[in-house]
Amino acid sequence: MLDVHQLSIRARLTLFFVLSIAIILGFTGFALVNVVHRSLVTSAANQIETEFSQADQRITDGPLAHENRIVLPMHGDVVVQVTNLAGTRVWAASSAIVNAPVLAHTRPDFSATNALEVVVDHNKRTAPYVGEISLGQVQSLSTAGGPALVYGFVYGGPIDHSVAILLASVAISFPLLLLLSGGLIWFGIGLALAPVESIRRRVDAIAARDLSERVPVTGGDDEIARMARTVNAMLERLEAASKFQQEFVSNVSHELRSPLTTLLATVDRAVSDQDRANWSVAAETILREGRRLDVLIDDLFWLARNDEHQVETARTDVDLDDLLFEESQRVRAMSELSVDTSRVTPTRVVGDPAMLKRMIRNVVDNAARYATRGLTFSSAFDDEEAVVRVGDDGDGIDVATSEPLFDRFVRADPARSRHSGGTGLGLAIVAEIVARHGGSVRFVEVERGTLIELRVRCDGRAG
Secondary structure, eight states: OOOGGGSOHHHHHHHHHHHHHHHHHHHHHHHHHHHHHHHHHHHHHHHHHHHHHHHHHHHHHSOOOSSSOEEEOOBTTEEEEEEETTSOOEEEEEGGGTTOOOOEEEEEOTTSTTSEEEEEOOSTTTHHHHTTEEEEEEEEEEETTEEEEEEEEEESOHHHHHHHHHHHHHHHHHHHHHHHHHHHHHHHHHHHHHHHHHHHHHHHHHHHSOTTOOOOOOSSSSHHHHHHHHHHHHHHHHHHHHHHHHHHHHHHHHHHHHHHHHHHHHHHHHHHTTTTOOHHHHHHHHHHHHHHHHHHHHHHHHHHHHHTTOOOOOOEEEEHHHHHHHHHHHHHHHSSOEEEEEEEOOOEEEEOHHHHHHHHHHHHHHHHHHOSSEEEEEEEEETTEEEEEEEEOSSOOOGGGOGGGGSTTOOOSGGGSGGGTOOSOHHHHHHHHHHHTTOEEEEEOOSSSEEEEEEEETTOOOO
């Protein structure tokens, strides 16, 4: 059995349209034959009524002989036969059936106009004539010889003949029309799908060679042009994703190589000269680089899950001022830096507690890494946003060129190098978390040091 899904789109569309046209032609043919048949029947009925009038006039006005039949002239395809009321004698008939016996009788039919139904008599005597008559009607009339019945028939089967000719014409012409339509549809769909196939071949070649190439866009704004532009936009995203992946893998390899190299070199030196090795220094180096690897791997894992939309954002009340106070205590306990929290005011938002805590910690760690003597924290509301600022008194950065610092694996000037412990991922994670909470992050120009500003929507909804 034919599986339609295995056919090409061109074949399926052609089959669908051909079947649709076949159904339409079938209904059209049926309706046409029915209309023509009804028209012929109506025309014949009107002609019979005319013959009734003429027969009535001639029989009523003329002499009626009971022995000899009156021959009535025949007009068109209609014949009439006049019999007595009992239906035992023929008084007059059209020339074509003048010698015929009584061909029909009547029976009551209250659905008919005159409450009489014509019933054709089938016997040996009427057999030569019955096959030639159809569409019988009857009418009563009064004559000099008494009441009579006038039967009218269509003679020679012109209606059936005309309908048969029409059916033959439909049976021959409609399949030819269907075949012609199928060919035109096949050809037209082929022309319509040709640009699509061209784009497919082009994309296939681009995917195999160089993602920087693009699909030619035809003029206008039709479906093919829009599809070509959409494909080019997709190719641009794929090219950007490919470059990003290559850069990401390269940066990750570089970042992982540095602590691993330090770890291996430290272990090699200690093992090669165990007697003179400073094991406390080696342990401190291994611990420091191990922690750096742990932070790097954790950041990479979070970014990877975030890129795959696998990080769910909770919605609860979070006090950003409490997070800042916790960070101030942590900084004082781990370093000699001072922390000014005098401008921290109660600032509650709706958001993910773990993400917001990570956001604050990354910003504070980044500031503490480059601070000389101390840090400054502040928090407040600005309309529908909560604003958190974290500053340090270090060397500072160029705010005008600071936007790339929120990209992955990007660091500031050489003074802010990896020797200070940064991986270039902390601020990138901050930017992702802020975006999830409908906010923004930027560096603010200050006279000394660096000041980073975080804005988070109070309701926590992404913009």
